[in-house]
Amino acid sequence: MDDVHFSVNLVADVVQMWSQPFMVNAFRAGTIVAVLSALIGWFVVLRRQTFVGHTLSAVGFPGAAGATWLGFGALSGYFAFCLAAAVVIALLGGRGSGRHSDESALVGTIQGFLLACGFLFVALYKGFLNGTNALLFGSFLGITSRQVVVLAVLAVVVLALLAAGGRPLLFASTDAESARVAGVPTRALDLGFLLVLGATVAAVSSITGALLVFALLVLPAATAHRLTARPARSLALSVLFGLVAVWTALTATYYSPYPLGFWLTSIAFAGFVVAAGGRALRERRRRGFRRFAW
Amino acid sequence: MIRPGDGSGQPVTPSDDGGRPTGEAATAVIAVHDAAVVLGGHRVWHGVDVRVSAGEFVAVLGPNGVGKSTLLKAILGLQRLASGRISVLGAAPGRTRSSVGYLPQRRSFDSSVRMRGVDVIRLGIDGSRWGLPLPGRVARQRRQRIDELVELVDAGRYAHRLVGELSGGEQQRILIAQALAHRPRILLLDEPLDSLDLPNQAAIAGLVSRISRSQEVAVVMVAHDVNPILRYLDRVVYLGPGGSVVGPPDRVLSSDSLSALYGTPVEVLRTSDGRMVVVGQPDSPVPHDHQQGGD
Numbered sequence: 001m002d003d004v005h006f007s008v009n010l011v012a013d014v015v016q017m018w019s020q021p022f023m024v025n026a027f028r029a030g031t032i033v034a035v036l037s038a039l040i041g042w043f044v045v046l047r048r049q050t051f052v053g054h055t056l057s058a059v060g061f062p063g064a065a066g067a068t069w070l071g072f073g074a075l076s077g078y079f080a081f082c083l084a085a086a087v088v089i090a091l092l093g094g095r096g097s098g099r100h101s102d103e104s105a106l107v108g109t110i111q112g113f114l115l116a117c118g119f120l121f122v123a124l125y126k127g128f129l130n131g132t133n134a135l136l137f138g139s140f141l142g143i144t145s146r147q148v149v150v151l152a153v154l155a156v157v158v159l160a161l162l163a164a165g166g167r168p169l170l171f172a173s174t175d176a177e178s179a180r181v182a183g184v185p186t187r188a189l190d191l192g193f194l195l196v197l198g199a200t201v202a203a204v205s206s207i208t209g210a211l212l213v214f215a216l217l218v219l220p221a222a223t224a225h226r227l228t229a230r231p232a233r234s235l236a237l238s239v240l241f242g243l244v245a246v247w248t249a250l251t252a253t254y255y256s257p258y259p260l261g262f263w264l265t266s267i268a269f270a271g272f273v274v275a276a277g278g279r280a281l282r283e284r285r286r287r288g289f290r291r292f293a294w
Numbered sequence: 295m296i297r298p299g300d301g302s303g304q305p306v307t308p309s310d311d312g313g314r315p316t317g318e319a320a321t322a323v324i325a326v327h328d329a330a331v332v333l334g335g336h337r338v339w340h341g342v343d344v345r346v347s348a349g350e351f352v353a354v355l356g357p358n359g360v361g362k363s364t365l366l367k368a369i370l371g372l373q374r375l376a377s378g379r380i381s382v383l384g385a386a387p388g389r390t391r392s393s394v395g396y397l398p399q400r401r402s403f404d405s406s407v408r409m410r411g412v413d414v415i416r417l418g419i420d421g422s423r424w425g426l427p428l429p430g431r432v433a434r435q436r437r438q439r440i441d442e443l444v445e446l447v448d449a450g451r452y453a454h455r456l457v458g459e460l461s462g463g464e465q466q467r468i469l470i471a472q473a474l475a476h477r478p479r480i481l482l483l484d485e486p487l488d489s490l491d492l493p494n495q496a497a498i499a500g501l502v503s504r505i506s507r508s509q510e511v512a513v514v515m516v517a518h519d520v521n522p523i524l525r526y527l528d529r530v531v532y533l534g535p536g537g538s539v540v541g542p543p544d545r546v547l548s549s550d551s552l553s554a555l556y557g558t559p560v561e562v563l564r565t566s567d568g569r570m571v572v573v574g575q576p577d578s579p580v581p582h583d584h585q586q587g588g589d
Contacts, residue, residue, distance in 0.1 A: 046408075163426045171421030174409060177398040178472065181370060182422040183391050229408045229456050 062118030086198030
């Protein structure tokens with residue numbers, strides 16, 4: 001990538017970038033990952049399950065490391081561990097509350113142990129040391145077309161599920177007891193959401209690595225939640241921010257010596273800071289105005 | 295009227311001592327017959343007999359921990375009876391969910407809830423529907439229904455603000471609107487006046503009474519303090535350690551009836567402005583001027 005230079009002509013830059021097959025695949029996978037994690041992440045933030053999201057992404061690492069060691073390939077490991085962890089958390093938490101505060105210490109303990117297992121698996125699989133970096137921080141630039149297909153299939157399934165169950169999930173997430181009385185199967189939705197979250201985290205991890213999936217899951221959604229209270233608008237904004245962050249980060253990575261993880265997180269974080277700051281400013285102005293009007 | 299404990303020989307009159315001519319099964323939207331609930335091996339209440347007709351306003355009173363909320367849950371079909379029968383709109387509890395509006399006992403929305411009042415009301419209309427909400431006739435009807443509900447509870451000034459930023463009374467109105475979304479024939483309210491200041495308690499009580507009359511909705515409200523709702527009540531269900539008493543407020547909330555229920559001398563006093571105070575009861579009183587955090 002020494003001979004590529006960013007120019008003022010953005011079209012030429014994009015054409016140059018997309019002349020590389022690995023970049024085309026990176027953009028395809030990145031787009032899918034951005035949409036998926038923005039939508040699922042929006043519900044994660046709404047349900048205050050960011051710790052659960054973090055746990056699921058953390059257990060992806062030992063899963064992938066173990067699967068690589070045993071020769072199954074990292075992707076199957078991500079799925080196996082993330083889905084299993086989702087079931088365990090559902091069983092621990094449950095009770096239709098959607099919150100897991102009581103279990104958080106236990107979940108954190110198990111998470112720590114599994115991370116240790118991950119490093120053991122890496123050590124057992126000799127010659128894998130460079131791979132640790134990829135498992136933790138992603139390998140955006142080495143995505144195969146097969147990975148893109150797997151991601152696309154998963155995305156279609158998850159989007160269909162969200163379209164079908166979005167409203168009851170919204171009801172159950174904001175007001176579980178009223179939802180239950182209105183006939184919403186809140187327990188089933190709790191478990192279902194955790195499974196979808198687990199599958200999403202697994203798929204996204206295989207691209208972004210176990211550490212960055214969390215940033216992509218939470219940051220665009222948290223930014224959107226800061227900006228508007230209307231559910232439909234907020235969801236759309238979350239997807240938009242996810243896409244902008246991923247596309248900008250991929251471009252910046254291609255034209256700079258710095259890693260994707262740095263760009264992706266920094267851009268998403270910058271968006272969050274701007275949104276949070278803007279809202280604080282607006283609220284202060286409104287309150288000031290009220291005081292004046294008083 | 296009073297049914298203290300097990301078969302004390304008192305005559306049992308299940309209902310029809312409300313101020314209006316009820317009594318026939320056909321007119322009762324809720325009929326509770328000799329119901330009892332056991333929770334964790336402990337008998338919560340028993341021998342409860344009550345009938346509620348359309349447009350009636352009934353309060354469930356009693357000391358803390360006596361199982362007032364459990365009675366609402368039994369009517370909703372969320373709590374199994376150990377014995378006895380409940381019929382709601384002529385069917386088993388839980389079978390007619392869309393005809394029953396329910397306001398759970400509530401922690402209020404905190405300021406981190408990023409939803410507007412109208413979004414909360416909307417959840418009551420189509421929050422339990424599957425599939426994507428599509429624009430068109432249904433969407434227009436939904437918007438119209440939201441406007442009606444906002445109007446009904448008089449929340450026009452703040453329904454478009456974030457629900458977490460609203461006062462307790464405003465949140466309660468939004469939630470009542472949500473519970474009324476499907477034009478229920480029964481409205482079950484669990485301590486809706488809890489944690490409200492006195493003017494708001496009076497306002498919400500008046501609102502519920504007005505809705506009950508104008509929409510012909512049978513209201514059953516669990517209350518900690520009877521005073522804000524006293525003048526609107528058709529009937530009182532008083533749950534106590536020894537059984538339950540059902541009847542018009544003056545008759546149930548009397549020294550004789552509560553003394554028999556508690557099995558110890560209890561005095562009901564009336565203040566000059568018509569408020570009631572219960573003195574001498576073993577546990578927390580019914581009418582009571584300051585708030586106690588839920589049960």
